[in-house]
Amino acid sequence: MHSRDLIEQYKSYVQDWRRYFHKHPELSNEEFETTKTLAKELGSIGVEVHVDTERGIGLIGIIHGAKPGKAIALRADIDALPVHEHNTVDYKSDVEGKMHACGHDGHMAILLGAAKMLMSMKDRIEGDVYLAFQPAEETGAGAPDFIKFGDWYDKVGAIFGGHVWIDLPAGLVSVEEGPRMAASSQITINVKGKQGHGAQPHQAVDAIVVASAIVMNLQTVVSRNVSALDS
Template sequence: MQLKEKLFKKLEEKEERMVEIRRHLHENPELSFEEAETAKYILDFYKDQDVKVKSEVGNGHGIIVEIEGKGDGPVIGLRADFDALPIQEQADVPFKSKNDGVMHACGHDAHTAYLLILGESLIELKDEWNGTIKLIHQHAEEVPPGGAKSIVESGEFDDLDEVYGIHVLPTIDQGEIGLVKGNALTGRSNFDLKIKGQGGHGAMPHTTKDALVAGAYFITNAQTIISRFSNPMHSTVLSVTAFDAPGGYNVIQDSVTLRGTARYLETDSKEFLYESMKKAVQSIEDMFDVECELDYVYDYPVTHNHEEQCEFLEEILMASEGTYFDKYTNPEPQSASEDFAYYLEKIPGVFLFVGAKPEGVETAYPNHHPKFEVNEDSLLICAKSLGEIVLSRLENMDKGAGNE
């Protein structure tokens, strides 16, 4: 029996445990940087296994599990995140979140479950492959600065040749695996803007410096950054998502605050959006005689799938299409952002999408929705695809060829 077949057999035999783990994690979600019990659960899973484990890696509860094969070879990283979101669950499932206001609404419970079982199965077969596999159980993907950046900066992955990850998406059909070549997910910047004016009586606006009107003008003006100044061939989004201006009927407030996000698929749009934002802020200061404090934070980079690794994976997945999964596709890039981008900035690799649409629904609830659900059949597909990829790369990649 070939090594891949042995691995797949183990994964199939453990599928029920994989689902049980996912449901346990789903019932016990923890927010970013607060995942102490989840981290303990993961550490306990590897406690009696023949691996090297490092905990508290990076700026939180990150865990690295190092599996050494029978001989020298490439070093490949596989990553799954394990934090949840501040969402009150509305999904009608028997394993609903027990933590009020916290929910695994992005599928990180599924990611962790399949990587745990895949890791265990690879450990059991470690005398049959050469090289090293590093499992990355990552904390805090959802909240900037995230966990990935600090893990990369820790130096623990300086020896990685390649790195791979998967995200489940219920908006993609069950049985489908998608690979976006090149830029796959947008980079992200977030901003807070405080506009300070001079308050007064609503019936005497001429004696005030109206921060609310200045804020309203800023929202309108900011829309022209994309529509009139951004290259129309570039994928960019600028959204003002909050406007806090409380007050009474006859009171003009001293100050208002706004919040929003910028997304960009091309890295060179990062600076352009910031410089354009500064100009928009300056214009309302001049026009309305107000003072502005702009806090603009560069967040996750563009997630870029490396060309050489995309070609390798496409060959692997196309050969397996119709076996353990139904369809291989090259979908459009997603406008969401991912801190997996930090790994790919330094290490060649690919971030895949696996379809997880629940059965019997025409339109599924997307990630980050309170009724988000995952088709649990997707867990085995995730484990098999990532397992097939890592075994193929360990066998066919020259040591050091990826991380040049």
């Protein structure tokens, strides 16, 4: 069967799972039920499943191809955000103050659909396909722990992931050369002021004013210190 036919065959399957996950969101490092649900579904379609039992969140599914070849990974994130949903759809979040507002419900559903498709053409696959369902993407802390879970990360030669994007028309896939999106990173700046009397502010160092100046001047890094041609 051609892959296009499989896409049509599992279209409603992906849609149903996306709506299920949308109704049952879990925040970063709390994806216990989501992990159990994913593990159960992958197991039911014949995928080898490895759950991070130490943390109870996140899992790896493995599809062993019928032919020898290199290993790759397909990755989806699984956490939701602390956002209150105001939609009125019948698959609205059932959890107050929590919502899949960044598309991870769709990412999980898409990867489950990919698993169904790959299992349908298992005899044509060369090598192994690892299905990586990563927790805690929103906090930026999930990946370091996830790549240390088991030995899957050392076995794969490439990892493929995607992200739904509201600015793109439905049905369009955007693939471009070079870096895409951005990584999250943190820096810590400690501003130390000097106490003083309210009537003699000139003898003190106001840490709030200093910190505010740092924030405002950082905004000029791009506008005044980086070439306008370098986006």
